[in-house]
Amino acid sequence: LAIVGYVFTDRLVPHIKSYTLRKGIAGKDLGKRGTSIADKDVPEALGIVAGAVFLVCLIFCLVGYAAWHPSKLLDMNSALLSICFMLFLGFTDDVLDWPWRYKLFLPSVASLPLLCCYNGSTSIVVPIPMRSWLWHDKSATLLGHLGFLYLLYMGLLAVFCTNAINIYAGINGLEAGQSYIIGCAVLVHNLLEIRFHNNLEENHLFSVMVMLSFVGVTLGLLKHNWFPASVFVGDTFCYFAGMTFAVVGILGHFSKTLLLFFIPQVINFVWSVPQLFKFVPCPRHRLPAINADTGLMEPSTFPCQPHEYRILKRHPNDTTVPNMTVINLCLQLVGPMSERSLCILLLALQTLSCGLGMLCRYYIANFFFDD
């Protein structure tokens, strides 16, 4: 079984390569609709090409699955459905600019097929230190409730993943770069699990297959989106990438590990909460501003009264407050730098945190969970 899976994924890699290449070419002649930023038109929403190629790849995988592992066909179908729906949503968002309520409602709906088809355990393994004081509880009822809560948690995970990448974005190469790094981390994790003959091997093989395609198309896209970007990836890419991670996390049964790889996004989200929920004014775009004199990026700001938001400002009497994103935070801490260096710094941060997440998963978790 596993060998067939290996052969199949192996056989897939050149397949993806050629698709990515073709995508690279298509990337040039596609984006006719440009958004104008800094005097030049850069084609937007090219994530659509990556997304479409990715879907086509996966549909071919699906055919392979249908022939060899009919039992996993349902998983694959629901995964594809969720990803496809998000791709559609993302592209329509790029074109039509949905209001916020749709952006929260529709991803939840999109994750429903996934949850319906989720047939794994919904019980969570209780960490060893917490076990003693949980044991004397009415465990049965509690775990019954946890089953439902777990589904809810996975739904929220899907919504979080789709939006997390989108709000941690705005500079050339960052969206595709972080997705690429997380994708590689997931891939390494899966391969390690398969190597050590985990009992969920089949799920990890599934995840490897999805991730190989994903890493392939993302790399193709990143090449064009790297500074100076010839294309923008758009919300299209952010949404479908986020949903892809959620899908492999859920269907591969490693959603907690996945969150460890999302540490920078989580920090960014938590740090953004005051602005997202309008406790603090939030401009439409929060990406860092470029200083035309030096050519370096500086934190973008929003105006305020001198007496407001004292804790967020360096000098209490400033009339501007930096936007609350990790990108701006980095610029505040390290000082102005070029867009390219900023992107590399942030991606290094991402790599570091993925490594840290992996470390957590394999060494520290041993103290809390047996087996």
Added chain:
Amino acid sequence: LAIVGYVFTDRLVPHIKSYTLRKGIAGKDLGKRGTSIADKDVPEALGIVAGAVFLVCLIFCLVGYAAWHPSKLLDMNSALLSICFMLFLGFTDDVLDWPWRYKLFLPSVASLPLLCCYNGSTSIVVPIPMRSWLWHDKSATLLGHLGFLYLLYMGLLAVFCTNAINIYAGINGLEAGQSYIIGCAVLVHNLLEIRFHNNLEENHLFSVMVMLSFVGVTLGLLKHNWFPASVFVGDTFCYFAGMTFAVVGILGHFSKTLLLFFIPQVINFVWSVPQLFKFVPCPRHRLPAINADTGLMEPSTFPCQPHEYRILKRHPNDTTVPNMTVINLCLQLVGPMSERSLCILLLALQTLSCGLGMLCRYYIANFFFDD
């Protein structure tokens, strides 16, 4: 089992109504991108609203299925995946104008998940008169080949359906109107089959559920698209409607009956073939032209030399040839008429042919097929 299905579909109708209503409202404030036709901007591609609502409805159906009929979950998933992919393709086509090769390639890919999950019989019932001279053949090999050919036929059916509605279009209300009528015909057919306790009852129930949602959203859309149209449905609607029909036809196992309901589209397609394959010049749009003096529609034409295409012209020496669509053909036969009357005429034709198809299915087929 059937009762649960009935209750479920019954329960769904008000659900859909409210969604359709909400769609109607959303239809107003959405289409910011207008195409300019006859001096006024009419929002285009509003099929996206219908499509999105339809998908959301079906995803809720899916949740119901997951709870009650887990065995059909795979069908439902693959159906949704195919429809969702076409919706995505249709919308991107509206926005980006794909070249023809994509329009043929991508629907084929979109139908693959469907074919993978098709677990019904692939043998065809040989008509009684043909049976005698087929019998002495090497039936086994032949039927083996037919199994593959049947899959191919269904793939082609999907590609045909998605494109057939799109090329039989262009005047207000026609796309949505014809889809509504075909949808109703399919619904009647399904209900008749369920009434007479056909052994494929479950498949027909599935189809009823999909079609109820579809008819609901189509009616909502038709209200806005009826002459004078306040919105256009766009390729988005044509593609997803076509794929929906293909999906129910294939998964409901009545693809031959479905084709009987598609008679006007088939005639239109056959009549269009010379232009589609460029044997005869084909302008970008072939919808009938309006005569500003009379306010009536007249057949649109393409220019030619006096000696060319004699059989297509009324007067052999004309320098224009009417475009080869059923719409223009009707105008040639009946004479100029208003857009509204033309649409009503064509829809009457559609109703007639659906009735005829039904007649064929239930009376004439008895002579050719036993059981």
